[in-house]
């Protein structure tokens with residue numbers, strides 16, 4: 149690490165971005181009561197980076213649930229009937245306003261993945277650059293049609309193509325094309341995925357190790373996480389895990405990832421993750437980070453739907469304008 153970049157940290161702020169209700173049998177196993185349901189948040193995060201030049205760059209990681217759920221397409225609306233109680237209120241825009249920011253203050257929106265409960269309303273951010281993991285665009289345009297559950301429906305017109313960067317596949321090394329990125333973010337479309345500590349595939353967003361995009365395969369093609377350094381002495385990171393898993397008990401090893409039979413197609417086994425095996429590998433990696441087993445410094449892992457984390461963070465004032 150170059151000495152002049154060693155002090156680079158970011159601030160990370162939780163944003164309320166709606167809530168939904170998860171039937172637990174689709175997520176965790178074993179269960180004592182298969183009818184158990186849990187209302188959980190769909191968290192978003194604001195990340196603020198100040199460059200040595202003084203340039204301030206603001207990223208948002210995920211946009212949560214749409215404030216008007218009736219604006220999802222018909223297939224998604226049908227699916228979310230199983231997720232009520234559900235609300236997109238307050239949404240990311242209202243949560244930013246808590247700290248006197250508006251969508252025009254946001255330079256870049258990064259999606260952990262393109263499931264409906266993470267994509268909010270991109271049209272609220274008319275100036276922002278969007279970044280998605282590799283495989284996301286094929287899901288959106290329908291060329292990669294998944295058939296492992298009713299949660300996998302997408303909208304082809306979700307993102308503005310002239311402001312969207314799809315990352316290159318981690319196994320492909322150096323990326324090439326794509327649009328010029330916003331000031332303050334170097335041209336990550338030309339970046340190689342590189343190992344960082346125990347993480348095999350990361351991209352250093354600001355070239356100062358303050359924010360790393362992390363390939364986190366398993367949940368959905370293009371699923372990415374974010375590792376943010378929030379303090380140097382002592383070294384402290386926040387790891388935004390998206391939907392790597394939906395329940396902290398899976399991260400701790402108390403529970404496993406559920407599967408179920410598709411009621412419309414007898415014999416078809418469904419899972420909330422596209423690749424259960426890859427998900428297990430990703431979860432293991434995250435668990436190792438959190439347990440400091442690799443001398444990585446202290447890492448706080450935050451999952452998008454962790455209601456217990458969110459309740460405590462609310463009490464501790466970690467939602468914007470508070471920070472993690």
Ligand SMILES: [Zn+2]
Nearest residue numbers: 263265391452
């Ligand atoms: Zn989700």
